Amino acid sequence: MTANITTQNSDKSLLVTWLWRVLMALSAIGIISFYLEVLDVYEISIIILTAISMAYLGQDWPGFRWHAVAVAILSVFAVSLYGSDLNQSDSNFWLNYLLASQSAFMWMSALFVMATVTYFAGTLFRSDFTEKVGTALTWAATTMGMIGLMVRWRESYLLGADIGHIPVSNLYEVFILFSVVTALLYLFYERRYETRSLGGFILLIITAAVVFQLWYTFERNAHEIEPLVPALQSYWMKIHVPANFIGYGAFAMAAMIGVAYILVSWRQQKQGDSAWLRAMPSLHLMDDLMYKTIALGFAFFTLATILGALWAAEAWGGYWSWDPKETWALIVWLNYAAWLHMRMTKGWNGVPMAWWALIGLFVTLFAFLGVNMFLSGLHSYGTL
Amino acid sequence: MSQTKDSQRPHHSFAWRLFHFLGTMELAITLLITLAIASVIGTVLQQNQPYPDYVIKFGPFWFEVFESLGLYDVYSALWFLIILTLLVMSTSVCVIRHAPSMFKDMFNLRTNVQLKSLRSMHHRAEWLENAETNVTAANLQSFFKTKGFRTRLTEKGDDTLISAMRGGMNRLGYILTHVAIIVICVGGLMDSNLPLKLAEWQGRLEIETQNLPLSQIPQESRLPVGSQAFRGSVSIPEGRSSEVVYLPMRDGYLVQKLPFTIAVDEFRIEHYATGQPKSFESDLKVYDPDLAEPITTTISVNHPLIHKGYAIYQASFGDGGSELALEAWPLFADQGDAVTVETKVFETREMRWGEQQMLLEMTGFRPFNINPDPTEDDPKNVRNYGPSIQFKLRRETGEAFEYENYMYPVEREGREFFLSGVRSSPAEEFAYLYIPADENGELAGFIQFLQNINDKQRVEQIATQMKNETLLSLQTEDDQVLGQSLQKTLVTLVDMFIRGGFGEVRDFIEQTLPETERDSLAPAYLAMLREMLGRLYFEGLDLAADEMVDESELVFMQDAIDAIGTLPRYGSPVYLALKDYTHIESTGLQIARSPGKSVVYLGCAFLIAGVFLLFYLPQRRFWMWLKKDNQQTRVYLAGMSNRNPREFDSFFEQTRAELKAQAGNSVKS
Ligand code: HEM
Numbered sequence A: 001m002t003a004n005i006t007t008q009n010s011d012k013s014l015l016v017t018w019l020w021r022v023l024m025a026l027s028a029i030g031i032i033s034f035y036l037e038v039l040d041v042y043e044i045s046i047i048i049l050t051a052i053s054m055a056y057l058g059q060d061w062p063g064f065r066w067h068a069v070a071v072a073i074l075s076v077f078a079v080s081l082y083g084s085d086l087n088q089s090d091s092n093f094w095l096n097y098l099l100a101s102q103s104a105f106m107w108m109s110a111l112f113v114m115a116t117v118t119y120f121a122g123t124l125f126r127s128d129f130t131e132k133v134g135t136a137l138t139w140a141a142t143t144m145g146m147i148g149l150m151v152r153w154r155e156s157y158l159l160g161a162d163i164g165h166i167p168v169s170n171l172y173e174v175f176i177l178f179s180v181v182t183a184l185l186y187l188f189y190e191r192r193y194e195t196r197s198l199g200g201f202i203l204l205i206i207t208a209a210v211v212f213q214l215w216y217t218f219e220r221n222a223h224e225i226e227p228l229v230p231a232l233q234s235y236w237m238k239i240h241v242p243a244n245f246i247g248y249g250a251f252a253m254a255a256m257i258g259v260a261y262i263l264v265s266w267r268q269q270k271q272g273d274s275a276w277l278r279a280m281p282s283l284h285l286m287d288d289l290m291y292k293t294i295a296l297g298f299a300f301f302t303l304a305t306i307l308g309a310l311w312a313a314e315a316w317g318g319y320w321s322w323d324p325k326e327t328w329a330l331i332v333w334l335n336y337a338a339w340l341h342m343r344m345t346k347g348w349n350g351v352p353m354a355w356w357a358l359i360g361l362f363v364t365l366f367a368f369l370g371v372n373m374f375l376s377g378l379h380s381y382g383t384l
Numbered sequence B: 001m002s003q004t005k006d007s008q009r010p011h012h013s014f015a016w017r018l019f020h021f022l023g024t025m026e027l028a029i030t031l032l033i034t035l036a037i038a039s040v041i042g043t044v045l046q047q048n049q050p051y052p053d054y055v056i057k058f059g060p061f062w063f064e065v066f067e068s069l070g071l072y073d074v075y076s077a078l079w080f081l082i083i084l085t086l087l088v089m090s091t092s093v094c095v096i097r098h099a100p101s102m103f104k105d106m107f108n109l110r111t112n113v114q115l116k117s118l119r120s121m122h123h124r125a126e127w128l129e130n131a132e133t134n135v136t137a138a139n140l141q142s143f144f145k146t147k148g149f150r151t152r153l154t155e156k157g158d159d160t161l162i163s164a165m166r167g168g169m170n171r172l173g174y175i176l177t178h179v180a181i182i183v184i185c186v187g188g189l190m191d192s193n194l195p196l197k198l199a200e201w202q203g204r205l206e207i208e209t210q211n212l213p214l215s216q217i218p219q220e221s222r223l224p225v226g227s228q229a230f231r232g233s234v235s236i237p238e239g240r241s242s243e244v245v246y247l248p249m250r251d252g253y254l255v256q257k258l259p260f261t262i263a264v265d266e267f268r269i270e271h272y273a274t275g276q277p278k279s280f281e282s283d284l285k286v287y288d289p290d291l292a293e294p295i296t297t298t299i300s301v302n303h304p305l306i307h308k309g310y311a312i313y314q315a316s317f318g319d320g321g322s323e324l325a326l327e328a329w330p331l332f333a334d335q336g337d338a339v340t341v342e343t344k345v346f347e348t349r350e351m352r353w354g355e356q357q358m359l360l361e362m363t364g365f366r367p368f369n370i371n372p373d374p375t376e377d378d379p380k381n382v383r384n385y386g387p388s389i390q391f392k393l394r395r396e397t398g399e400a401f402e403y404e405n406y407m408y409p410v411e412r413e414g415r416e417f418f419l420s421g422v423r424s425s426p427a428e429e430f431a432y433l434y435i436p437a438d439e440n441g442e443l444a445g446f447i448q449f450l451q452n453i454n455d456k457q458r459v460e461q462i463a464t465q466m467k468n469e470t471l472l473s474l475q476t477e478d479d480q481v482l483g484q485s486l487q488k489t490l491v492t493l494v495d496m497f498i499r500g501g502f503g504e505v506r507d508f509i510e511q512t513l514p515e516t517e518r519d520s521l522a523p524a525y526l527a528m529l530r531e532m533l534g535r536l537y538f539e540g541l542d543l544a545a546d547e548m549v550d551e552s553e554l555v556f557m558q559d560a561i562d563a564i565g566t567l568p569r570y571g572s573p574v575y576l577a578l579k580d581y582t583h584i585e586s587t588g589l590q591i592a593r594s595p596g597k598s599v600v601y602l603g604c605a606f607l608i609a610g611v612f613l614l615f616y617l618p619q620r621r622f623w624m625w626l627k628k629d630n631q632q633t634r635v636y637l638a639g640m641s642n643r644n645p646r647e648f649d650s651f652f653e654q655t656r657a658e659l660k661a662q663a664g665n666s667v668k669s
Helices: A002-038 A041-058 A062-082 A093-099 A101-124 A128-159 A171-193 A196-220 A236-271 A275-279 A283-315 A324-345 A351-374 B002-008 B014-022 B025-044 B051-068 B071-076 B078-107 B115-119 B133-146 B169-190 B194-201 B444-454 B456-474 B480-512 B515-539 B551-569 B597-616 B645-663
Strands: B123-129 B150-156 B159-166 B230-237 B241-249 B252-271 B277-287 B295-300 B305-307 B310-319 B323-330 B339-344 B348-353 B356-366 B370-372 B382-384 B388-394 B400-406 B410-412 B415-423 B431-436 B574-582 B585-593 B620-629 B632-641
Touching: A002 A041, A002 A062, A041 A062, A041 A236, A062 A093, A062 A128, A062 A171, A093 A101, A101 A128, A101 A171, A101 A196, A101 A275, A128 A171, A128 A196, A171 A196, A171 A236, A171 A283, A196 A236, A236 A275, A236 A283, A236 A351, A283 A324, A283 A351, A283 B597, A283 B645, A324 A351, A324 B025, B014 B078, B025 B071, B025 B078, B051 B071, B071 B078, B078 B169, B115 B123, B115 B620, B115 B632, B123 B645, B133 B150, B133 B159, B133 B620, B133 B632, B133 B645, B169 B597, B194 B241, B230 B252, B230 B310, B252 B310, B252 B585, B277 B305, B277 B310, B295 B305, B295 B310, B310 B356, B339 B348, B339 B356, B356 B400, B388 B574, B400 B574, B415 B551, B431 B444, B431 B551, B444 B456, B444 B480, B444 B515, B444 B551, B456 B480, B456 B515, B480 B515, B480 B551, B515 B551, B620 B645, B632 B645
Parallel strands: none
Antiparallel strands: B123 B632, B150 B159, B159 B620, B230 B241, B230 B585, B241 B252, B252 B277, B277 B295, B305 B310, B310 B585, B323 B339, B323 B574, B348 B356, B356 B388, B370 B382, B388 B400, B400 B415, B410 B415, B415 B431, B620 B632
16 A cells, blocks of 8 residues: 555656656757757757756756746746837836846845745744745745846847846856855755755855845946956856856855854753754754765866866966966865865864864855955956 | 884885875875965965066065065965975875775675674665575566666575675776876976976076067077977067067066967957947968968957967957157147157157157057046946057156056046046056146147246236236335335246145245244235236136136136146156057967866866766665575675765665565565
8 A cells, every 4th residue: 555655656756757857858949949040059068958957956856846947937928028128127017026137136135035034933933834934935035036047148138139148247146146056055955854944044144145235236236237248258157157156055055054063062062952952953964964065066166167277278378377266266176175085084073174164165255256356367357 | 022023013114104104194185275375375466477566566675585485476486386296296195005995996896795794784684585595686686786786696605695886986986086186287287387497497598588679589588399388478460470479487588489470460359339348359360381371360259279289369459559649738838839749659759848858658559448537436437538648758867757648538527627647656556637628628728828827928027917906006106125025926926836836835935934924924925826827817818808707717727727736746848648640459369389288188077077976976885695594585685885874874775675575575674
């Protein structure tokens, strides 16, 4: 009897998996044939790779499937509302209040902040339901952020055919990317490890990004779409930047788990037991997750740095120039390589590694922001 | 006794101990962190700048200290290379030491385990199968095969052992990751300028530090065509060509010969509607004696030309010697029009202004400047400030001021000003002279006023006029003494103003007036000066007697007085304006030969493959010990994984459940 139910279940999930794969394949084919005239072979490869990774991610992750479908439908809806007139964003109700990239980002920001508060409330009052609301809000925020990026992509083309570009080209755009990627990474691990009580901690860094983002928008008008400088006009940007941000997002997540780890072990020593402590995941699990996210970050950061080197060889005439941004990428990489060795071969774990993960975040932050703010070099786009 | 002790503690040679030390994890981690920290230096201190800039920044003492530490080119400093070498050696030792066991681990199914050790493993289970041992063994083997495991069956006396393994390539991941580090560093070494440094050190090469024309560069600074790596740049004006490229070395350069000639037809910048640059492109012709026809192509950023392993990139652009016609307006003369000067960018010519002999060095020209207001700190206020010229005026003493003049006026509170930046060294920011544009938007109004002020006769005349009026109002027309001193004072005030602006007048008041009278007299002096200047201004306008002066005239006059007041600090006897130009651009090409590139890329491929194998392909092992139990078979299952213990927990549980479900009955764990 029980066996039967499981097979039925797995039959059903097998069907869904296959449907999902077919949907991804069809979407890729659809997009490629629709835009065939303007795509080069690299861009076609990127679309196919994206479809494959999405097929993989979605095969046993229903949340991701819903997210992707919602982003697709709403983005297409927004694009169709725009037609060929950018001014629709002021006159059309849906665009103005929900789907124009600026509105979508505002929704994203608000939802992320709400999600942070909700997660913490859920943990503090030990309410599963509240924590689940936190998850739902995070999904909603991520979805709005992703829609915003998609719509902004289209808006840039409406601004001028030669201005159009993927929205990962300056500090403002990558901040949104950072929030969205970090949230997706967290949601992935949350489902796997049922760690909702970590949600508040991870969303805290996203909230920080969102606050910076809002300041950047209102103080510096950074949200305006700018045309691409010649050095950035390359298909490499489409893979180099997202790969980097999977790295940054994973490192940020590891650092926030580190914070939770340090707090939990500190409270445990001080008072031994409390409702909050019982709500938090075990130290062992957090340690494990910290390792996993740093490993993930390291893998993608390695990939991103190598892609960057390939791009540099094409744009600047050398795969490595010791440009400040490159050098800081190396510093970040060496730091996490040392972390991984400490853990794998020396068996270090616990509080020192948690602190190190947190310090790693500051090193990463400098590579990501500090270099643009304080140092000059070939990467000197997107200053504050 | 002592002998046995000694033989227990083996004597190791120095080489052995060194080898051992290099392979320790402590050293590896220390090196990783040291390298990271050392790398920071080069990002904080801008590398490979002209040496004089460093002297200005640090002063002569620290400049030398930093130079001897190699801080201006950290990444090829000896100590930095030593750290890198140590890291490569440490990694090599590590790979050498671990590779054999890793290889074994990749394929070895570990058939020599004992039942006892299996039963003490963390992941274990046992049950009874309703079948003969050989049937059970066949079933189990096929089960694991379908799950992607390699299996092997070993007879253990009466019992049977089945070993299974998946993900052996995880160990290959370790090898690839670490070999990659070595490969990448070797490739990097092949592309480095180490051979050049060596040649320089041995005295076979000499770095040229002066800015010489190509023909005068000595043989010791030239490199023939060869297979070595280099990365250099060359700037070629439109319509010209080059068959060499310059390799920057410390505070100088070397000249590398190319096996072909690159000619530049045209350099283009295209702009977006907003004014930002959209593309930089050069139309090139490459003449190679090996080719019947030259290669004709266009390169742009992100789209280099690669020919015979030489990659030619669009890197920068600059002026290629634009032809300029300048108007030189005298700033300290009482009359005369502008003199026209014909010159070229990068040309130096002599100029004579009255007594003064000067060298005019044209350093730059831009046909337009679409940028933020150079005098403000507001990056958003972007517009076109027209063409600009940069030049230096060098006095006989050798000291020089540097200037930057913009041809379109900037706007300030509704008024327009011509901007001229001046500074005495590249380390300073430009200070700006604001010359008010007249009602036609030109310089003429200002120059006219300036000439009036400098016109001695006119100043005397107006001083007389003013003296008479004053005496009249005091009703002391015939006070000769007062009259003369007043007239003298008025003329002197104007003189001082021309010499040093309001500052000079104030100094004069401070120094000559007794302190008690200063407060009451100083405003009077300044008022007199202003009145003089005002009269000098309106005198020049030919106004009808009863004509009203409008607000804008007054404002213009005030602005002009402010500008004239700063002229003494401007450092130049003339103001240079651009009349006409022919723009000739030059394209900045970067040319590189990197024979190590494919090695580096191979290393990168290893690294990516290695890291993903290491992290995402866990090595999982299972053992099943089968013991005959009457007609049945007792199965002892054990399993382990080298990473992701949490995932393995559930994987093991699932496997066990499936196996039991397959067995169907008489399960007893
Ligand atoms: C730039 C230098 C190096 C890099 C980038 C590097 C990279 C890595 C990475 C990414 C891992 C995987 C860590 C994990 O599983 O989480 C690893 C593991 C390891 N590394 Fe290195 N490594 C370097 C140098 C060294 C050196 C010098 C040694 C030897 C002293 C060494 C010994 C090891 C060992 C023993 C492992 C464990 C392998 C295992 O069982 O999984 N590594 N290394």
